[in-house]
Amino acid sequence: MPQRTATVVGGGIGGLAAAIALHRRGWHVEVLERAPRFTEIGAGISLWPNALRALEVLGLEDAVRAAGALDAAGGVRDRRGRWLSRTDNAELERRFGRPLVVLHRAELLRVLAGALPADSLRPGSEVTAVRDDGHGPVVEHRGGVSRPDLVVGADGLRSAVRRALWPDAAGPRYAGYTAWRAVTEPLTERPTQGAAIWGRGERFGYTLLPGGRMYCFGTASLPAGTACAPSEYDELLRRFGSWPDPVPALLAAVRPDAVLRHDLYELPPLPSFVHGRVALLGDAAHAMTPNLGQGACQALEDAVTLAHCLDGTPDPAAALRSYDLLRRPRTRAVARRSARLGTLGQLAWPPAALLRDTAARLTPVRVTLRSMTPVLGWTAPSGPVTATKNETP
Numbered sequence: 001m002p003q004r005t006a007t008v009v010g011g012g013i014g015g016l017a018a019a020i021a022l023h024r025r026g027w028h029v030e031v032l033e034r035a036p037r038f039t040e041i042g043a044g045i046s047l048w049p050n051a052l053r054a055l056e057v058l059g060l061e062d063a064v065r066a067a068g069a070l071d072a073a074g075g076v077r078d079r080r081g082r083w084l085s086r087t088d089n090a091e092l093e094r095r096f097g098r099p100l101v102v103l104h105r106a107e108l109l110r111v112l113a114g115a116l117p118a119d120s121l122r123p124g125s126e127v128t129a130v131r132d133d134g135h136g137p138v139v140e141h142r143g144g145v146s147r148p149d150l151v152v153g154a155d156g157l158r159s160a161v162r163r164a165l166w167p168d169a170a171g172p173r174y175a176g177y178t179a180w181r182a183v184t185e186p187l188t189e190r191p192t193q194g195a196a197i198w199g200r201g202e203r204f205g206y207t208l209l210p211g212g213r214m215y216c217f218g219t220a221s222l223p224a225g226t227a228c229a230p231s232e233y234d235e236l237l238r239r240f241g242s243w244p245d246p247v248p249a250l251l252a253a254v255r256p257d258a259v260l261r262h263d264l265y266e267l268p269p270l271p272s273f274v275h276g277r278v279a280l281l282g283d284a285a286h287a288m289t290p291n292l293g294q295g296a297c298q299a300l301e302d303a304v305t306l307a308h309c310l311d312g313t314p315d316p317a318a319a320l321r322s323y324d325l326l327r328r329p330r331t332r333a334v335a336r337r338s339a340r341l342g343t344l345g346q347l348a349w350p351p352a353a354l355l356r357d358t359a360a361r362l363t364p365v366r367v368t369l370r371s372m373t374p375v376l377g378w379t380a381p382s383g384p385v386t387a388t389k390n391e392t393p
């Protein structure tokens with residue numbers, strides 16, 4: 001068989017992972033990235049056992065784990081700082097074979113981009129049009145025109161590939177709350193474990209990063225696009241500055257210009273992730289709220305599943321249909337579960353928030369962990385493709 005060619009649109013976590021998975025199976029790949037460099041914004045990312053299993057298939061699990069930090073424990077606290085539930089990374093690893101790893105996004109991108117031949121990475125190559133001319137997919141971009149055997153649309157929430165080939169699909173839907181993220185400067189004294197603190201219509205979380213830093217995030221129920229004056233950092237201080245320790249000390253260790261703010265969106269379900277020889281992957285296919293920390297984990301699962309489906313079959317369109325059958329129900333279920341958790345986390349009415357906190361306090365950790373099995377217990381497909389596994393978290 002002549003070497004098959006793939007154009008991946010978007011060089012984020014999902015696009016790079018897909019390119020690596022295909023490259024390892026002998027495809028000639030190019031990654032067209034709009035930005036001038038392959039890197040990510042200044043925040044952390046949690047990778048759960050399912051993502052580490054996908055990274056193992058890509059041959060990158062050890063490199064990613066070496067770049068990350070392991071919280072010994074974590075859990076949920078209430079607004080007064082009392083523990084509602086505690087989880088233990090050792091227990092997570094015992095149950096799911098892998099721990100939770102948190103790392104800086106730029107580090108993850110560095111590991112992923114480093115696993116591809118330098119000449120396959122094409123920064124500054126914004127894709128302007130994608131179509132099917134009857135012979136196959138055509139991709140127009142700043143550097144020219146590509147006519148590959150396969151196109152992977154991994155260009156994120158506001159995907160140009162999705163808009164071009166799924167023109168009737170509904171656009172992103174605002175989840176009703178916004179998120180701030182920041183990485184602290186290195187701390188001489190820092191907490192030994194992370195936590196999420198649930199308030200009323202607000203949440204604040206923190207977790208360890210390598211190099212003595214912490215990754216912090218906050219959420220608040222606000223109309224989309226609400227401007228925060230005089231700055232996002234001031235807004236963080238105003239909302240969370242008097243929350244239980246260690247929140248004030250963490251905020252004091254954040255540089256005001258290091259605060260990122262993003263309104264949170266999810267994508268209404270698509271009727272299919274594939275169109276001929278074009279497949280959507282990651283946020284372009286199923287952007288979800290970050291409450292489960294699963295968006296990128298699902299993109300990694302997508303990548304290895306896509307390459308597996310394409311393995312050894314001469315008919316990419318048939319392989320893509322299998323990919324769609326495997327990935328659409330699963331990612332839909334994970335997205336729904338994440339949205340439900342967000343609704344609970346953002347409860348603002350005091351009696352409802354109290355009920356939520358009481359339920360969390362009374363639920364044994366083993367029950368919480370067991371309930372995560374459909375999400376975290378994913379295993380990479382092997383052998384002939386079937387669409388019966390891993391579909392219903």
Ligand code: FAD
Nearest residue numbers: 010012013014034046127155156282283290293295296297
């Ligand atoms: P993106 O990261 O959006 O990458 C798309 C790429 O395509 C970008 O590099 C972009 O520049 C490029 N691009 C766009 N348009 C074009 C074009 N026309 N031509 C060429 N290139 C283009 N997930 C987790 O697993 N764990 C977490 O802890 C976690 N925390 C999160 C916290 C927050 C607050 C948010 C908002 C999300 C979080 N997520 C988390 C979700 C995760 O960030 C996303 O699911 C993941 O980054 C999606 O990766 P992607 O490659 O599909 O898309």
